Structure formats: C-alpha cells, structure tokens
Amino acid sequence: MKILLIGHGKMGQAIEAYAIQRGHSIVAIVDVQDSITPILTQQADVAIEFTHPDSAFENIKCCLENNLPILSGTTGWLDRKPEIEQICKKNNGTFLYASNFSIGVNLFFKVNRFLAKIMQQHDQYSPSMVEVHHTHKKDAPSGTAITLAEGIIAENKNIKSWTNQKTENSGELPIVSERIGEIPGTHKVTYQSEVDQISIEHEAYSRDGFVQGAVLVAEWLPAQKGVVKIDDFLKL
Numbered sequence: 001m002k003i004l005l006i007g008h009g010k011m012g013q014a015i016e017a018y019a020i021q022r023g024h025s026i027v028a029i030v031d032v033q034d035s036i037t038p039i040l041t042q043q044a045d046v047a048i049e050f051t052h053p054d055s056a057f058e059n060i061k062c063c064l065e066n067n068l069p070i071l072s073g074t075t076g077w078l079d080r081k082p083e084i085e086q087i088c089k090k091n092n093g094t095f096l097y098a099s100n101f102s103i104g105v106n107l108f109f110k111v112n113r114f115l116a117k118i119m120q121q122h123d124q125y126s127p128s129m130v131e132v133h134h135t136h137k138k139d140a141p142s143g144t145a146i147t148l149a150e151g152i153i154a155e156n157k158n159i160k161s162w163t164n165q166k167t168e169n170s171g172e173l174p175i176v177s178e179r180i181g182e183i184p185g186t187h188k189v190t191y192q193s194e195v196d197q198i199s200i201e202h203e204a205y206s207r208d209g210f211v212q213g214a215v216l217v218a219e220w221l222p223a224q225k226g227v228v229k230i231d232d233f234l235k236l
C-alpha cells in the first residue's frame, strides 16, 4: 500500500517505521513546511494524518477534495468535524477519525459505557476522570478523555456534561488533566461513594498500540466509503 504521511512528529515517525516493517511504501511525508499537492494525493492509496489541532481540518479537507481516503488521529479540532463529514459526503470520499487507535482503548470505551449504564441507578456514586499524558501534549482534556466522557453522557442520564475544571454540580463530569514527563497516555474513570469506589483504567505502556492500530486501519480504509468508524474496523 502507498501511504501519504501527514505529520512527521512522534506519531508520524513511529508510523513510518511500522508501515515499512509491514511492507508498505511512504510516497511522501508532509510536515508543517510542506503542502499537500494533487500530484502527491494521486500517488497514494491512503493518507495518515497526525499533526496539530490547528492544521488537521485543512489537511483532511485537502485529501478529501483530491479523492484520497484519509484517517486522522489528531485531537483538539473536533468542533470542525461536522464540516469535514459534509465535505466527505459531498466528494463521495472516505474519512475516519479516532481519538485513540489502540485496540485496548477501544475495548475500554465499551467497558466504560457498560459501567456508566449500570451506575445510573446508583446515584450515591459520583463519577470523575483523570487523564495523564506527557508534557509536550498540546490539548486538554485528551481526545480519548472526551470520547470517554461522551460515552458516559450517552449512557447515564444523571450526567449531562463534562468540565475540565473543579465542579460541585453532580450533573457535570469533572475531568482532571495531568501532564507529567513522557507518559504515553493513561485514562482512569472512578465512581466514588462515601463507603467505597469503583475504578477502571487503561494505561498505554508506549505509543506502539496507537501506531499499530493506525496502520492496520489504513490497510482496511481504501475499500470503505463515507464517514467510517474504528468500531466498524474492529467489529465492536
């Protein structure tokens, strides 16, 4: 498979190495100083985009307008995702966004939803979340924390919204974001009562899970059409 790699930072470099190991070729690497040209999009089967919250929208739009299937793992730009979905439909394109490409986290999302659903009958338990990442991370809360929060809000009628600040409002889910050293990504959801607590946690040991998931999804993506989800790939 021929890959157009957009973003050559921590994720882009690791994806390049893993994709080559799996026998793929990188037709071009586009970083902040480069442009995505029609020539580049014509040479590739798929684009993989891990850049910056401010640049994801334009990168994805450009690929969709040039008929190149694209997956993006960039977080922190989701207010513009509905626009991208419209552009994808208008161009009969293929687009996939996942806040986290690791298989373990996507299983964790399901466990989180199940727990949120059964906890709604037990409102003596207050939910909260902590996410911990490396100090280079640009956005807070993490994209994964937002997906977890959306899962809780969808399944538990007692929780109406999330906040990244302290809150006394029982209908609001507090998310605490910590930035420490080189931590790849840890997410913990806790339900606490006066007598005990229940916690579920996912801890990434390295970026390998994100990288492997992104390349496996990229192999599957060119045969798909429309706005697709990682759940479709994982058959979850």
Ligand SMILES: NC(=O)C1=CN([C@@H]2O[C@H](COP(=O)(O)OP(=O)(O)OC[C@H]3O[C@@H](n4cnc5c(N)ncnc54)[C@H](O)[C@@H]3O)[C@@H](O)[C@H]2O)C=CC1
Pocket: 006, 007, 008, 009, 010, 011, 012, 030, 031, 032, 033, 050, 051, 052, 053, 055, 059, 072, 073, 074, 075, 076, 098, 099, 100, 101, 102, 210
């Ligand atoms: N969905 C997932 O599984 C994961 C998502 N991420 C997200 O991916 C994004 C990138 O993460 P890292 O690689 O760790 O960041 P990084 O800061 O190491 O690399 C980002 C790269 O994008 C480049 N860049 C910035 N603007 C660009 C533009 N307009 N066009 C092309 N390249 C541009 C930068 O120069 C840099 O090389 C972040 O939003 C992060 O939250 C990170 C890990 C896993």
Ligand SMILES: O=C(O)C1=N[C@H](C(=O)O)C[C@H](O)C1
Pocket: 075, 099, 100, 133, 137, 138, 141, 142, 143, 144, 145, 184, 185, 186
């Ligand atoms: O920036 C990161 O590193 C990560 N970003 C994603 C997120 O915001 O959830 C996924 C993973 O946690 C690593």
